[in-house]
Amino acid sequence: MKRFLIINGPNLNLLGKREPDIYGSTTFxxxxxxxxxxxxxxxxxxxxxxxxxxxxxxxHEVGFDYDGIILNAGAYTHTSIALHDAIKxxxxxxxEVHISNVHAREPFxxxxxxxxxxxxxxxxxxxxSYRLALEALVAIDNC
Ligand code: DQA
Numbered sequence: 001m002k003r004f005l006i007i008n009g010p011n012l013n014l015l016g017k018r019e020p021d022i023y024g025s026t027t028f029x030x031x032x033x034x035x036x037x038x039x040x041x042x043x044x045x046x047x048x049x050x051x052x053x054x055x056x057x058x059x060h061e062v063g064f065d066y067d068g069i070i071l072n073a074g075a076y077t078h079t080s081i082a083l084h085d086a087i088k089x090x091x092x093x094x095x096e097v098h099i100s101n102v103h104a105r106e107p108f109x110x111x112x113x114x115x116x117x118x119x120x121x122x123x124x125x126x127x128x129s130y131r132l133a134l135e136a137l138v139a140i141d142n143c
Contacts, residue, residue: 001043002067004137006032006130008048009055009074015099022100024126031127039134052076056086063090068137070130072097077112087117093140095133098123 008028011018016027028048036044045066047058055076059069063086071094076083087094094117101124102109115121120136122129 001041002138002141003043003045003062003065004068004070004134005045005047005058005062005066006070006072007055007058008046008072009052009076010050012072012074013048013050024099026127028127031130035131035134038131039138042134042138044134052080052082056082059083059086059090059094063092063094066092068092068134068140069094070097070133070137071095071114071118072099072130073114077102077114078108080113084114084117087114093119093137095119095136096121096123097129097133099126099129100124 012028015023016025032044032046049055055073062069069092073080073083073096077096096112096115096118103123112121122132125132
């Protein structure tokens with residue numbers, strides 16, 4: 001069974017309550033249950049933290065064994081050279097994900113510090129951005 005890890009960064013523990021006009025009204029746990037049911041042949045682990053170092057530790061822990069990491073680094077996307085370096089340090093492909101279309105929002109969200117270290121980027125499809133990233137990772141070996 002292929003193993004994937006979804007990592008959500010700061011403030012994403014509040015999905016469902018946080019700015020629902022931008023991020024929707026579904027909790028991540030509710031979404032994850034449906035995603036797991038739709039991909040019974042994938043082992044989908046989940047980790048959320050508001051602390052930059054904990055995100056980095058988790059990338060190190062799985063980044064040589066798992067088949068893919070789906071990373072929504074939240075606001076650290078726009079600031080974190082440390083996350084960029086962590087993604088570069090591991091061998092597991094990482095897909096950068098955003099629920100909102102960051103390029104249609106404030107200018108400070110237009111630049112990603114991590115995109116260049118990632119396999120690819122998916123943004124703007126609501127929660128479905130995570131499924132699209134999973135599809136892309138599943139397809140890597142099947143091509
Ligand atoms: C986000 C976009 C970021 O700019 C923001 O800081 C977030 C969420 C998204 O999923 O759309 O926390 O990563």
